[in-house]
Amino acid sequence: MTDGPAPHPVRRRPRAGAWLAALPLFLVVGLAFGLPALAMADGAFTVADGSYGLDNVTRSVDGAYRTALLGSIELSALTAAAGTLVGLLLAQAVVSSRGRALREAVLTASGVLANFGGVPLAFAFVATLGNAGVLTTSLGLGDRGWSLYSFWGLALTYLYFLVPLMVLTVAPALDGLRVQWREAARDCGASTWRYWCHVGLPVLLPSLLGGFVLLFGSAFAAYATAAAMVGSSVPLVTLQIADALSGNVLVGQENVALALSLDMVVVAALVMAVHLPLQRRSTRWLA
């Protein structure tokens, strides 16, 4: 793969022409992304009498909104941690097996399943573990207090796309662990445990951390799955924003919804700020 053109003399087009070619892109982004983002920031800081203030932002981290924000963070952190662990185990099981076919099958399935989100996923779980779901009725789970429309039901559902996402993230890093490193460690008298502590995990760490925040962000931003499945019985920030937008709450809450959106952007920005550098770092070992 070559990066950057070979340095040989060419007729240079005027730079302005190139920037002109990018103009439509900037226009679309400005119109469909910049304008809404500005409107969000403007609305979030606009208080009752039309002046600017922190009222909405303060309210967005208080009371029921605080519960929803914390609920989202809790759900995302829990599912991201579980997804990281399970994804790592699954990826290791596949990478360390000799069968190429198994490896290909799992990686392809992961690519496909990581996309399994939103409405279809919600309905697949409703059909399986919902009130009239196949497993619920055949195993009598309802009598034992199982409910899909809860925090844990949602967590179980989210793992369906988070685990494959982790497998995709961490499999290349596991591939990067050379057999020679393990042999070298063993020849120096290191136990398996020491090998993982001093070689394996340090090399994997950027991928694992990067994967964790990616999973966190993915679960945090999810709306369709939760909306189609639980309605608003589990307090989540996306569901709260949707409620406020569709006027299901007191009038005048739109600006609080915008402030909540701003909170989400801050969290998502933090996630990307951690993920992107880690991703870049982890690719160093994979060359």
Added chain:
Amino acid sequence: MARLGRPLVLLLAGVYFLVPLLASVVFTVDIPGQGLTLSSYTRIFTAPGFTGSLLLSLGLAVATVALVLLVTVPAAVAARLSAPRLRPVLEVVCTLPLVVPPVALTAGLGTVLRWGPEKLSTTPLYQTFVAVQNPDFPLVLVLAYAVMALPFVHRALDAGLRSVDVRTLVEAARDCGASWPRALVSAVLPNLRGALLNASFLTLALVLGEFTVASLLGFQPFAVWIVQASGSDARLSVAVSLLSLLLTWVLLLALTTVGNRRRTPRTSGRTPDRASVALEGKTTR
């Protein structure tokens, strides 16, 4: 990993990932009191709203693919060709949408759409605001989807451009007397076929499954229709979900196959495809 550990992990994963799919199939064909029947599936095509919402989704998908390629391809090629300083700018602009979750983007869009008619009711722009929200074909969704698709369309194009020497191609075409547009269309684009296909498939899958923006802005493409239909007929909605999954998966598998054929096996070069496929999923949930 311990000798027993690997089969156990694979078995548990297999159960977890297969059971919901199998159970969904059972749920749709085994109806209490009726026994095995395919009626959930045969009913789909006569269900009210099905055709309309599906056509709307397909139309939106085609329009979004066209728009997003139309704006990103010239920018990416130009950055590659003659404005190296444009590249980091593009990178940032195309990554930014990842920072704003779809719900938040919708909140902002909704504000703009409300604000527009209020402030601009006396100007011709008012008509524009009405037009972009036409329920028969909401252009505002095309714009929103184009923005949501940008991150992975850019990645796909960037990967494609990296493997082609655009400058030599263009120079050769120019030396043969081709005009700039012609050099682009007949020399550069054919070499980017894989990347363009990639980007189009991913955008298509995104738009067909998108629920958040459309439902919150009050439009009814396919995913929103499924949820609405579930209120009166749960089996129908599960059946449609399974079919739409099948469709998306066929699309994505086709994409992976195309991607694989274009690269030598066993290189890390294959992962960007999967990673961008995975990243895309993020925006549809």
